[in-house]
Amino acid sequence: MDPEHGTTEYWAGVQPDKPAVICGDAVMxxxxxxxxxxxxxxxxxxxxxxxxxxxxxxxxxxxxxxxxxxxxxxxxxxxxxxxxxxxxxxxxxxxxxxxxxxxxxxxxxxxxxxxxxxxxxxxxxxxxxxxxxxxxxxxxxxxxxxxxxxxxxxxxxxxxxxxxxxxxxPPVAPTDAKHAERLARYGATVAGVPPYPGHAVTLMTLPVHHGAGNLSATTTCAVGGTVVVLDPYDAEEAIRLIDRHKVQVWVAVPTMLLRIKSLPEEVLDRYDLSSLTALTTGAAPVPHSLKEWIIGRLGDDLLWEQYGASEVGMISFTPPEYQLTKPGTSGLPYEGVEIAIVDEDWNRLPAGETGEIAISSPVVIDHYLGDDVLEEHVLKDGFFRTGDVGHLDGDGFLYVTDRIKDMIVAGGVNIYPAEIEKVLLQHPAVADIAVIGVPQDDFGEQPMAYIVTKPSAKVTEEELVEFLGTRLASYKRPRKFAFIDELPVSPMGKILKRELRAPHWKGRARNV
Missing domain, CATH: 3.40.50.12780 (ANL, N-terminal domain)
Structure with missing residues (x-):
């Protein structure tokens, strides 16, 4: 049996002594x-x-x-x-x-x-x-x-x-030849954005429980390249490794890049970053000022941005030439992906009109593990409602401007308010709660909890933080708390989180 081209087994036969992974002083x-x-x-x-x-x-x-x-x-x-x-x-x-x-x-x-x-x-x-x-x-x-x-x-x-x-x-499982062909074309275009040079040296800083981290490792192996691993993340160490190993490709969330931008000039000047041919970011909104800084410092031909979701895979990408000419865009769809902007009744909206972003792709799911097929309000005719709000311009570029679902994205990591709310409601003093995402310069967003206490009950912010200590991962814990008499609700009793969010996001171009 011959190994598949680009696999570990293939390269073990073709270039057995080539470094595949570098982690500190260890080389494999x-x-x-x-x-x-x-x-x-x-x-x-x-x-x-x-x-x-x-x-x-x-x-x-x-x-x-x-x-x-x-x-x-x-x-x-x-x-x-x-x-x-x-x-x-x-x-x-x-x-x-x-x-x-x-x-x-x-x-x-x-x-x-x-x-x-x-x-x-x-x-x-x-x-x-x-x-x-x-x-x-x-x-x-x-x-x-x-x-x-x-x-x-x-x-x-x-x-x-x-x-x-x-x-x-669930893992992708093509069911017929036509779908398998579409999936192969889609996979090839996703793997090609950004382009990885043959035998590329890549810096890997994204976690392996993240789809993008896995994709970066797989794509590097596919071209017979070398992965340089950095964990925990440190901004100066990242650029030191780029200099030392002549890294060509790096996939990073905006928070990582913002921390490099914040380094003193004398630190930045110590390291040669000219080996980079592609720098990709995404998973959270990318400030325009950060894009301008990267382009000014590293050049106008290496910054890429990607947008995707676990349920549908990678959706769109922004090549370097559109980073400044299409400010705020999340880019063009990958081959095999169709983007629709829809209203509540699944009616498609024309270019320029804002609605919910629905996606058809070769990897769109039709169920979650252990669940029945998704209902029509989520999936219809192969299109999945992402919960994100946006519009397409006349050239087909996607703009993501808001979020219907409550998900918070902090430093490229998804945080789900319902998980936090469920835990905080177990506290004996908490009667009601709403968790929202509020702006945070380094991470894009951070969780904030609005708390309604039970009559005559008293609880402090410090007590709630201590209560969450062993019950919730640290990155999910709210960094801010507000104690209010009641939560705003609709006539149907639904908590109006938009009203809680609005003051925090006032004056910003994006609400995510």
């Missing part, structure tokens, strides 16, 4: 990557993992993640992305809801998972005798069978809606 070649993944796959197979299974993956950026995810691809096992910042309770919900056989993680202390009935547990960096199966033991397993896997991973991402319960987006 393509030969080492493939050999380690073969051994780990053998070990996981002996533990009962089979094609069609799913396994949770809770990791910081590391060489071990690259090895284990490749082993899963060799076995035909889907990866269930689990944010390492989630509390154990939040993470266990995803593992159970997805039907995963267990969890692989690089937690400093994984002992709690052994008591959580997580199933198959794979640990990294643990001493012998601890819970689960150690990566360090799996990677020494004698290889009985050399395995080959597809280039692109089978990946389950979790998103949330108005219910507050995270929902799994």
């Amino acid at each position: 070649t393509y030969r080492e990557w493939n050999e380690r993944a073969d051994r780990v796959a053998e070990g996981l197979a002996a533990l009962g993992l089979r094609q069609g299974d799913r396994l949770g993956m809770r990791f910081r950026l590391s060489i071990e993640w690259f090895v284990i995810q490749r082993a899963l691809q060799k076995l035909g096992v889907a990866q269930v992305a689990v944010n390492w910042r989630l509390t154990p309770e939040e993470a266990m919900y995803i593992v159970r809801d997805s039907g995963a056989r267990g969890l692989a993680c690089d937690d400093e202390d994984p002992a709690g998972w052994g008591a959580s009935d997580v199933g198959l547990l794979v640990t990294v960096g643990q001493a012998a005798g601890g819970p689960g199966a150690r990566y360090e033991d799996l990677v020494t397993t004698p290889v009985v069978e050399h395995r080959f896997g597809p280039l692109r991973p089978s990946l389950v991402l979790y998103t949330s809606g108005t219910t507050g319960a995270p929902r799994g987006v």
Whole structure:
């Protein structure tokens, strides 16, 4: 059996000694990557993992993640992305809801998972005798069978809606040749934006529970390139690595770039960033002033912007030549994607008119894991309502201006108010609550909670912060609280979050 072009197995044969992953002082070649993944796959197979299974993956950026995810691809096992910042309770919900056989993680202390009935547990960096199966033991397993896997991973991402319960987006599964052809064309155009040079050196700073982080790693492998890993993120370290390794491609959320922009000039001047050929950003609104700074400092031919959603995949992109000539745009659709601006009754609106953004793409879902087919108010004729508000101009460029759904985007990370509200309502002093996103210069948005207390009950902001401490991941916790007598509601009793948001976003071009 010949390996698929662009896979780890392919490059292990063509350029075995080429560095595939650099993490600090550690370097893993393509030969080492493939050999380690073969051994780990053998070990996981002996533990009962089979094609069609799913396994949770809770990791910081590391060489071990690259090895284990490749082993899963060799076995035909889907990866269930689990944010390492989630509390154990939040993470266990995803593992159970997805039907995963267990969890692989690089937690400093994984002992709690052994008591959580997580199933198959794979640990990294643990001493012998601890819970689960150690990566360090799996990677020494004698290889009985050399395995080959597809280039692109089978990946389950979790998103949330108005219910507050995270929902799994199933892996893409083409059902017929026509769809498979459309999917292939779509995949090729997404992988080509931005263009990765052959054997590209890329900087990877996005987490692996994020679709864009996985895509960056996969695309680098496809061209036989080298991934330079940075975690935790540090602005000066990022540009030092770009200089040291002559990085060509970097995908970053706006917050990361804003932190570089904030560095003193004398620090910026220490590093040569001329090797960069493509800098891509997205996942949150990109300030026009940031675009101007990047173009002024790095040139007008390398900044790209992307817009997408877990339920429909990548939607649109803005090439460098339109960054300043089409200010505020989220770009043109990828091949195979159709964008419709619709009203409440699914009527299409003409160019220039504002409505909800609905998307048809080759990877649009028709259900969440464990749920029935989506109802017509969400999905109709292959178009999925994104919950974002915007318009198309006469040239077909998309502009995202608001959000129907309540989701907050902070530093490129999605935060769902309903999850926060559900936890805060468990506090004995809280009668009602509404969480909204308010502007924050570094992260774009941050959560703010409007609290209505029960009669005669008193609670302080500090007490609520302490209450959330072990119940909610730190990045989800509100940074601001306001105590009010009652929440604004419609005649039907629906909380009018727009009224709460309006004062905070007044005078801004965008409400997201």
